[in-house]
């Protein structure tokens with residue numbers, strides 16, 4: 001992880017910030033601020049911060065005052081315009097990386113991130129990362145821009161996080177999501193559900209128990225099969241997407257993404273690592289490891305994840321080879337006998 | 348053969364269809380192989396060109412299939428007659444034809460079936476072509492059309508079992524078509540000369556044509 005360096009810095013910044021803030025104020029924890037800012041009756045909509053969301057973000061440990069350190073006892077009636085820490089104070093590595101890009105001229109940290117809702121990439125479902133981008137680059141325009149060179153552009157834009165192609169990473173992994181049929185009609189679409197919907201389906205045992213039946217916090221192939229075949233879950237399916245393993249903010253167009261075999265190729269480096277993203281109550285996600293190679297299982301691995309060239313199944317290949325070989329029986333067998341008996345036909 | 352009569356066996360639309368189709372299927376096979384096994388096969392340059400070629404060839408094959416279908420059903424009106432095996436074909440014809448291919452052919456006997464424009468195929472050809480043209484080709488084309496329109500047709504794809512089922516069906520049926528190819532090409536060389544039938548498929552005219560009048564035809568012609 002390239003964040004270990006970051007974390008040390010963060011810790012220093014965190015301590016530093018605490019020392020700078022007068023003790024009385026440090027005691028004012030988030031709960032105090034959220035008494036007003038978490039209540040729609042107390043503050044207006046722009047100043048509202050959803051407590052259940054904030055409490056589960058990576059920033060909750062900091063507390064409000066670390067970032068708004070000019071706050072005084074007279075708040076809110078005192079001087080307005082409190083200070084706001086800048087992201088770069090603490091996220092130096094990632095921040096500097098971003099500032100070097102052309103894109104820094106088009107968007108700042110706050111255009112993509114809300115500090116009160118910041119989540120790690122691993123706490124996201126996958127496609128929801130594009131909510132950030134789509135604010136400025138709407139989907140239809142993106143399909144049009146990409147289809148000039150990208151086959152099946154609509155499918156790629158609908159299924160892939162933009163940063164899978166527009167930032168570099170050592171590796172890539174598959175994230176599976178449970179999707180739910182929108183209404184009970186046969187052909188209706190499956191969408192990423194709210195936590196509450198899955199919670200109702202799974203009951204007290206928890207959402208993970210839908211698939212992880214033995215409760216070992218690991219998804220085995222047999223558990224995937226059982227889930228996919230279970231008639232009780234016919235309105236649930238698994239969909240997959242491809243995400244970078246590490247976060248980079250070097251946002252740009254990578255030349256090797258023109259080459260489809262960057263992704264559409266199998267082999268040792270290919271995508272056999274997958275995770276299941278389970279929604280949490282707060283809107284974030286938790287990742288659970290899935291058995292290696294699950295997506296290669298022909299029929300029951302993951303019904304709605306198939307990448308040509310990459311996730312082809314070996315058993316299907318063998319079956320195909322057998323069929324093709326059967327086509328050679330006639331020419332070879334018959335041809336041989338034909339050759340041996342050729343004299344019989346010389347009249 | 349007593350006389351060297353010529354009959355016009357393969358009308359122009361059928362020949363156009365056939366060679367477009369044959370060329371298309373070979374192209375689809377090669378590009379399809381590259382799409383499935385990109386790390387081993389790179390005959391067609393980049394992956395993208397393989398995909399574009401595969402899509403184009405699939406389109407050409409689907410169009411020419413339509414040509415074939417409309418020609419036989421609406422213009423020649425001989426589809427059912429030519430392609431659907433008759434009860435008699437199934438009861439005795441298949442067996443007789445199999446006996447020829449696997450036994451009497453080697454003994455040097457004549458083919459019990461003599462093609463005429465109204466009864467072009469022997470019972471085994473009928474059954475094989477029926478399966479190929481009415482089951483395999485439409486299903487492969489259909490699954491292919493679905494796979495080039497995944498986003499718009501997502502709902503229907505889910506209904507059919509999802510992308511993986513669709514892909515597996517497309518792949519396995521395509522393998523069946525590929526398996527048909529060597530068998531088919533080989534069997535067409537079983538004429539009086541190896542190139543006889545293939546020439547017919549090119550020019551339309553069958554040399555050494557059937558010298559027996561049409562009404563006696565129906566598979567009852569004795570071999571000499």
Ligand code: HEM
Pocket residue numbers: 357361365368369370372373467472476479480524528531532535544545546548
């Ligand atoms: C390059 C390879 C091919 C060669 C050399 C070839 C050759 C021939 C020849 C000589 C005939 C006439 C003999 C007969 O009536 O049985 C024929 C007919 C036929 N072939 Fe092929 N063929 C090829 C590829 C294909 C492919 C790929 C398909 C289908 C997937 C196909 C489907 C058919 C059908 C359905 C007929 C009957 C056509 C009709 O008269 O309605 N052929 N082929």
